Amino acid sequence: MKSFWSITMATLAKDIRLEWRSKDALNAMLFFSLLVVVIFVFSFDPLAEESRHIVGGLVWVAFLFAAVVALNQTWARELRNQVLDAYRVSPAPATALFVAKVLGNFIFVSLLEALMTPLFVIFYNLRVLGPAWQLLPVALLGTWALVVNGTFFAAMSLRTRSRELMLPLLLFPISIPAVLGMVAATTSILTGDNPAHFYIVLLLTYDVVFTTACVGLFDTVLQAE
Amino acid sequence: MKKAFPILAVLTALFLAYAFYQAMFVAPTDALQGDVYRIIYYHVPSAWTAFLLFFLNFMASVQYLASPKPSTARAVKWTVIAVGVIGAIVPFVPQVQQWLLTIGMYPSSAATTALMFPACYFLVGKLFRGPSVDVLAVTTAEVGVVFCTIVLITGPIWARPVWGIWWAPGDIRLTSTLVLWLIYVSYLVLRRFSDSAQTQKLAAVLAVFGALDVPLVYFSIWFFRTQHPQPVIGGGGSMDPRMLHVLLINWMAFLCFAFLVCWSRFQLEKMRREVEEAEAMESLMEPGGSSAQISKAKVPLGRGSQ
Numbered sequence: 064m065k066s067f068w069s070i071t072m073a074t075l076a077k078d079i080r081l082e083w084r085s086k087d088a089l090n091a092m093l094f095f096s097l098l099v100v101v102i103f104v105f106s107f108d109p110l111a112e113e114s115r116h117i118v119g120g121l122v123w124v125a126f127l128f129a130a131v132v133a134l135n136q137t138w139a140r141e142l143r144n145q146v147l148d149a150y151r152v153s154p155a156p157a158t159a160l161f162v163a164k165v166l167g168n169f170i171f172v173s174l175l176e177a178l179m180t181p182l183f184v185i186f187y188n189l190r191v192l193g194p195a196w197q198l199l200p201v202a203l204l205g206t207w208a209l210v211v212n213g214t215f216f217a218a219m220s221l222r223t224r225s226r227e228l229m230l231p232l233l234l235f236p237i238s239i240p241a242v243l244g245m246v247a248a249t250t251s252i253l254t255g256d257n258p259a260h261f262y263i264v265l266l267l268t269y270d271v272v273f274t275t276a277c278v279g280l281f282d283t284v285l286q287a288e
Numbered sequence: 289m290k291k292a293f294p295i296l297a298v299l300t301a302l303f304l305a306y307a308f309y310q311a312m313f314v315a316p317t318d319a320l321q322g323d324v325y326r327i328i329y330y331h332v333p334s335a336w337t338a339f340l341l342f343f344l345n346f347m348a349s350v351q352y353l354a355s356p357k358p359s360t361a362r363a364v365k366w367t368v369i370a371v372g373v374i375g376a377i378v379p380f381v382p383q384v385q386q387w388l389l390t391i392g393m394y395p396s397s398a399a400t401t402a403l404m405f406p407a408c409y410f411l412v413g414k415l416f417r418g419p420s421v422d423v424l425a426v427t428t429a430e431v432g433v434v435f436c437t438i439v440l441i442t443g444p445i446w447a448r449p450v451w452g453i454w455w456a457p458g459d460i461r462l463t464s465t466l467v468l469w470l471i472y473v474s475y476l477v478l479r480r481f482s483d484s485a486q487t488q489k490l491a492a493v494l495a496v497f498g499a500l501d502v503p504l505v506y507f508s509i510w511f512f513r514t515q516h517p518q519p520v521i522g523g524g525g526s527m528d529p530r531m532l533h534v535l536l537i538n539w540m541a542f543l544c545f546a547f548l549v550c551w552s553r554f555q556l557e558k559m560r561r562e563v564e565e566a567e568a569m570e571s572l573m574e575p576g577g578s579s580a581q582i583s584k585a586k587v588p589l590g591r592g593s594q
Binding site: 212 | 295482494501
């Protein structure tokens, strides 16, 4: 039997190849978040000073909504031609599949963030007053927090009626502490008022707790039939 | 159930009436808030009842997930015991004791909370076996959401005259109660939207996620200012003993009421599942072809009793 990582990497490579050829999720996600940004620009027309206080929230809300678009695609793709059933009967560990999916989504959402962040900077005339390098760990940990639970709940909502609707309903309540951490950390870095360390530790804790829970319980969700 | 239920219902109604009398006429008026404060006798008991029900739901969900596999069941059992033992000892270590007192919590109440884990876990495991653990989970979640809704409605009604605001955004207790309510509403939505045999498992997984989420919510708002007073029991809050007495009477009455509602809901859900099973059996029994043979072989249709 192949090792855990080779299975993970094979699944990840397959997902990236599929995405590279179709660009379904990425295009939908990019255009969706662009729309969200534009609507936010029309809805709030702040001064540079005010925008520092609200942009943290706007950025993460836009990314959260856009991530849901990508997350819904994750497993729907495997339903065609009964690929998921094939996974279920194969001897490959379920967690390898899960980790591959999470890594794939992490790459897509990170790419989206890298492309959308400049737009926020332009539209809101942002200038960071705090230590800007701290935005990187916040972005990485925050994205992981969204993606790991999102992938898990997307697999869970496969088993329900109207699954596309179900994902945000399950994901958002559980994500509240993570979103709070991301928004508060981003705001405190942008304004430079207070250190963001507490929130980075909070995000790290959230990631560790929920990654463990997801990996531990994914088998149950995949095999629930 | 048929005999005991009406008797218990009458007793609970009398108890609730007595508690109401105590709350409205016997308890002394608050020196600062006046009569407005009397809503405490509905707000706080509902909150305690809701948290207790959600806790039971968590324990039932863990039981449900752990029970099919003996190895998992053993691991969970020892984890729960370890949580109880460590949680009962650690709060009395001097450093931890100091820290607990600074955040307004008595070590004894922290230890009691920790001991609740093994106590409830084994009680639930003892009393509810197989699929009925899941029935308990549905029941406690539904009734818990009702009590939590009462808390979230009475809270702003009380806050408006006393604090001058309906809602204190960023407050630690308000926010964590609201998130808890949201999580359990999503739990009920999941149950409603997925009507297959896997619902129970998925719902149990979601309950575990929710239980992991609550402490994180609590810590995430750590630095925010707190408007809500310290808890009445087990915290730094102080209360007139006469008021506390009435509060406890009210809580007992609420607990009786909650038990009564849970009991009837539990029986209802059980009956619904039995009817469903019987209907499925009947459709298999219908004359015609091979289906009649299958039904003779007693197809195990027990939902979720894997």
